[in-house]
Amino acid sequence: MSGQKLLLKRKPGLAGVLRHIFLGWLTAATLEYLLLPRxxxxxxxxxxxxxxxxxxxxxxxxxxxxxxxxxxxxxxxHKAERWGMAAVFxxxxxxxxxxxxxxxxxxxxxMVLGALLAFALRGWNDTPEPAPAPKPSGKIWLLITISLSLxxxxxxxxxxxxxxYTFSTPSFDFGIFSQMFYYMKTTGLPMTTIERxxxxxxxxxxxxxxxxxxxxxYILVPHPATLQVLQAAVIAxxxxxxxxxxxxxxxxxxxxxLLCAVLLLFPAFSGGTSYDIHExxxxxxxILWLFYGIHRKNRVMIxxxxxxxxMVKEDAxxxxxxxxxxxxxxxxxxxxxxxxxITGAALLAASVGWFYLVxxxxxxxxxxxxxxxxxxxxxDGSSSLLTVIKAVILCPMKVIRECVDGEKLRFIALxxxxxxxxxxxxxxxxxxxxxxxxxxxxxxxxYSYQHSIFFQYTxxxxxxxxxxxxxxxxxxxxxxxxVAALGAAAAVSFVCFYRYxxxxxxxxxxxTMAQHQRYEAIRNTLEEIPEDASVAAGTFYASYLSQREIxxxxxxxxxxxxxxxxFIVIDFSAHGDYEKFATQEGTGLENLLALLKDNxxxxxxxxxxxxxxxxxxxxxxxREIHR
Numbered sequence: 244m245s246g247q248k249l250l251l252k253r254k255p256g257l258a259g260v261l262r263h264i265f266l267g268w269l270t271a272a273t274l275e276y277l278l279l280p281r282x283x284x285x286x287x288x289x290x291x292x293x294x295x296x297x298x299x300x301x302x303x304x305x306x307x308x309x310x311x312x313x314x315x316x317x318x319x320x321h322k323a324e325r326w327g328m329a330a331v332f333x334x335x336x337x338x339x340x341x342x343x344x345x346x347x348x349x350x351x352x353x354m355v356l357g358a359l360l361a362f363a364l365r366g367w368n369d370t371p372e373p374a375p376a377p378k379p380s381g382k383i384w385l386l387i388t389i390s391l392s393l394x395x396x397x398x399x400x401x402x403x404x405x406x407x408y409t410f411s412t413p414s415f416d417f418g419i420f421s422q423m424f425y426y427m428k429t430t431g432l433p434m435t436t437i438e439r440x441x442x443x444x445x446x447x448x449x450x451x452x453x454x455x456x457x458x459x460x461y462i463l464v465p466h467p468a469t470l471q472v473l474q475a476a477v478i479a480x481x482x483x484x485x486x487x488x489x490x491x492x493x494x495x496x497x498x499x500x501l502l503c504a505v506l507l508l509f510p511a512f513s514g515g516t517s518y519d520i521h522e523x524x525x526x527x528x529x530i531l532w533l534f535y536g537i538h539r540k541n542r543v544m545i546x547x548x549x550x551x552x553x554m555v556k557e558d559a560x561x562x563x564x565x566x567x568x569x570x571x572x573x574x575x576x577x578x579x580x581x582x583x584x585i586t587g588a589a590l591l592a593a594s595v596g597w598f599y600l601v602x603x604x605x606x607x608x609x610x611x612x613x614x615x616x617x618x619x620x621x622x623d624g625s626s627s628l629l630t631v632i633k634a635v636i637l638c639p640m641k642v643i644r645e646c647v648d649g650e651k652l653r654f655i656a657l658x659x660x661x662x663x664x665x666x667x668x669x670x671x672x673x674x675x676x677x678x679x680x681x682x683x684x685x686x687x688x689x690y691s692y693q694h695s696i697f698f699q700y701t702x703x704x705x706x707x708x709x710x711x712x713x714x715x716x717x718x719x720x721x722x723x724x725x726v727a728a729l730g731a732a733a734a735v736s737f738v739c740f741y742r743y744x745x746x747x748x749x750x751x752x753x754x755t756m757a758q759h760q761r762y763e764a765i766r767n768t769l770e771e772i773p774e775d776a777s778v779a780a781g782t783f784y785a786s787y788l789s790q791r792e793i794x795x796x797x798x799x800x801x802x803x804x805x806x807x808x809x810f811i812v813i814d815f816s817a818h819g820d821y822e823k824f825a826t827q828e829g830t831g832l833e834n835l836l837a838l839l840k841d842n843x844x845x846x847x848x849x850x851x852x853x854x855x856x857x858x859x860x861x862x863x864x865x866r867e868i869h870r
Contacts, residue, residue, distance in 0.1 A: 257575045258367070259315055262324050267308030269328060271300045272639055273335040284342030286641045292622035295637045325366065329359040339640045347647035354667075355643070361670070368670035371577065373493075373718065380496030388486060388500045395507040396479040398748060399516050403471035405751030406519065407786065408762060412467075414785035414796040417519040419445065420454075421467040421789035427458050428465055437785060437794050439610075440801055447609035450601045451522040453554040467786055474520040477528065478702070481506060484531035485709060491538050492717035494725070501729035506709055508736035511658050511701035513744050521699035525555050530562055530706035537570070540582060549590055557601040557612060560594035562680055562703050567591030569676045576673060616690035619645055631687075646686035654685065654694040657743070658701070658708065661736040663728060666711035669718065677711055680704045696743065761853075768850045772810050779805050781814030784854065788812065797821065797835070806842050811857040 275295050276284065283291035314320050336352035406412050419438045423445045426434040433445045433454065445451070457473050482503045489499035506512060512527065529552045536544030549563050570587025574580050602612050614626045620634040620641070621627075635642055647655070658681075659666070666678065681704040685694050693700040712732075719725050755762065769787055772778060777793035785796050795804050797811070798820040805811070813835070814820060821831030824838065839857050847858035 258369070259321060260312065261572075261576075262321065262328075263308045263311040263315070264304075266311060266324050266328050266331070267306070268300075268304040268636070269335070269639075270307050270331050271302075271304035272637065273331050273338075274303065275300050276335060276638060276640060277338060281342065284339065286339070286343065286638065286644050289619075289622040292620075292634055292637055292641065297633050297637055300637055321366075322363075325359075325363040329356060329363045332356055332359055335640060339644070343644070345647075347652055348644055351643055351647050362672065365670065367576075367672045369577070372671070372714075373720075376493060377490045378493060378495045380490065380499060384496030384500045385486075388482060388503045391500075391504055391507055392479050392482045395513070396475050399475035399478070399513065400472050401752040402748040403474065403516055403519060403751075404468045405755045407468050407471060409751050409754045409758075410762065410765065410783045410787065411751060412519050412786040413782045414780075415782070415799075416521065417467070417470075418782075418785040418789050418794070418796070420470060420520055421786050422791075422794055423454070424458070424461050424470060425465070425790045426792075427454070428462055436792070437789070437796055437799075440795065440799055440804055447605070449522070450557045450605065450609075451555060453522055453525050453551060453556075456525075456551075465790070467789060470520045474516060474524045477524045478512070478516065479507075481512075481528040481531055481706070484528060484535045485713070488531065488535050488538070488710065488713050491535065492713055494713070494717070495722070498716075498722075498725055498729055501726070501733050502709075502713065504733045505662065505712070505729065505736050506705075508733065508740040509658075509661055509705060509709075510736070510739045510743050511654075511696040512705050513740065513748075514696040515699050515701045515705075517697045517747060518699060522555050523699040523702045526552065526559065526562065526703040527706045527709075529555070530566075530703065531710065533563070533566060534706075534710050537566070537583075537586060542586075545586060545590075549593065553594065553597045557598070557605060558684075559703070560598035560601075561683065562707075563590050564594035564598070565676060565679045565707075567594060569673060572673045572676060616688040616693065619689040620687070642682070642687060645689070646682060648689075650691065651686055651694045654696065657696050657739060658685075658704075661732060661739050662708060662712050663732045663735065665715050665728065665732065666708045669711075669715045671718070674711060674714065677707050680707050697747070764850060765853060768848055768854065768856065769812070771848050772812075772856065776810050777808040778810045778812060779808040780812035781817045781820045781854075783817060784812050784814055798823070802838075806838075809859060810847065811839055811844060813855045813857065815852055815854060 276291075279291055279294055283294050285291075311320065311324060332352075333356055336356065340349055340352065407417070412418070414437055419435050422435045422437055423433045426432055433451075434442055435445050436442050438445060438448060457470070457477075460473055461469050485503055485506055486499050489502050494502065516524070529548050533545060533548040533552060536542075536548055552559050552563050567587045567590030570583045571591065572587075574583035574587060605611050611626075612628070614621065614628055614631070617628075617631045620631045622634060623630055669675075684700060685704050688694070692698040716725050716728065719728075766787070769784065772788065774791060776791070778788050778791060779795040779797050779800055780788050782796055782798055785794060788794060793808065795808065797805065797813075813832070815832070818830070818832060821835050823831065824834040825831035826834060828834075829837070842859065844857040844859045846855065848856040
């Protein structure tokens with residue numbers, strides 16, 4: 244009887260079970276890696292993953308986890324397990340570095356090992372999260388923050404609207420969205436002809452119902468440049484939930500202003516606007532509102548912000564699912580918070596369910612999910628995201644290696660240095676789950692745009708990094724230290740903003756003013772085309788001509804659709820648009836002009852050395868659109 248009581252007393256809690264599972268899996272993955280032929284250990288390609296056994300890793304990992312669980316019922320092994328994690332990872336890292344020595348891999352392995360050693364020495368912080376009383380902000384700090392937000396809004400407007408008026412917005416992607424909003428205004432449906440060379444719903448490519456939130460504003464001012472202004476307003480609004488999060492976590496007014504300045508100057512935030520409007524711009528404010536709703540225990544705010552986040556895009560459920568997983572682990576580890584448990588389960592279930600529905604829809608009626616961006620993990624020849632998950636379980640060292648490959652180091656520097664690494668500085672280890680979007684969306688793929696600060700893929704991870712900055716700072720009980728950290732982060736962010744963002748952002752408004760007469764002449768020439776006419780145009784003229792039913796990009800359109808159009812707009816400087824027409828006998832532009840002449844097109848309007856408009860009276864103005 245006494246032995247049974249002893250066993251019951253030593254029954255491990257959830258923290259112990261998670262520790263057993265993690266150590267079992269890490270040991271199994273390390274053993275599997277060590278079994279690889281030496282030629283495959285560099286993990287540069289996919290041969291190493293193909294040579295591994297997923298079943299064996301799961302089996303060995305599960306057996307070891309059960310063994311550790313059994314031992315923990317008899318003796319206290321938690322300290323040994325913590326040191327075991329560090330020891331096993333050190334062995335894993337040493338083997339990987341001996342096979343493929345590289346400084347970036349060494350640095351990241353050292354950082355991971357440092358975190359594991361800290362865990363081994365001190366364990367995790369299992370005290371309740373502090374709930375400091377909100378501090379008064381003072382109107383001056385609020386006014387400064389509003390002024391900074393307004394300046395940011397105007398800067399982004401000048402940048403992106405300037406892109407439109409200098410004919411720097413390509414048909415992919417701005418022309419697509421501009422024509423889509425034209426259709427939404429006139430028919431209520433998100434249709435385009437330019438995106439896939441024929442009439443279809445944009446939601447067959449990306450499921451983004453969130454765009455309908457912008458439609459009322461677009462109807463008031465139905466112009467392509469309106470979309471750029473709306474994007475600037477959406478991302479600038481992220482300051483509101485960030486300010487409220489800082490207030491909820493006890494940051495003073497000055498600290499909140501510095502925090503908002505860090506966001507506005509964060510190069511991956513402002514830089515994400517540089518490729519024109521995308522649905523991802525909603526992610527930063529919506530995710531921050533979701534975090535705020537969770538802390539305020541406001542179910543309506545949680546449900547609404549989560550629902551709107553899911554509406555952003557087919558991959559947006561990843562962000563909601565990670566937050567749900569974090570809440571579940573947090574509630575289970577810390578206990579006495581059933582609302583976190585219920586909220587986490589609801590968010591996880593809703594995101595998984597929605598992801599399944601939209602991916603099934605895209606598979607059956609659309610283009611499918613763009614898993615090709617993870618080709619560096621699709622080792623079994625499939626295009627399934629499950630293969631990516633299997634690869635992560637099989638070989639976490641492959642993940643680390645891919646995350647520090649080449650140009651990704653610059654991205655890491657431009658996203659973590661402006662925050663002084665604050666998202667990483669915590670002993671509440673469940674918060675590291677919130678780094679999953681940063682790793683999964685930005686660092687793991689080999690699609691170069693996803694780890695560039697100048698594309699829209701940064702908006703979601705930015706919200707997580709800023710949230711982690713807030714809560715990790717809130718754990719610091721010394722006010723001057725928080726102010727110093729935020730001041731330094733704002734200073735580094737400003738340097739990065741001035742160095743990388745300002746030069747790129749000012750090019751277009753300066754160009755607009757310096758070459759005003761040239762661009763006005765181009766606009767006047769393009770406006771000679773009737774609004775109801777069908778048009779095929781060069782990439783950088785398509786956006787300006789997008790307010791019409793039938794529009795094609797010459798570079799991507801079929802010859803059949805090209806010759807159905809009443810008007811053809813040739814950009815004489817964009818020779819890359821016409822490469823598909825090139826032959827040994829002539830350049831692409833020469834052959835295209837000959838093709839148009841042979842099919843009855845005549846010169847309609849020309850702007851010397853800039854553009855030419857060609858017209859055929861029996862063109863496709865009234866022809867049925869190919870579906």
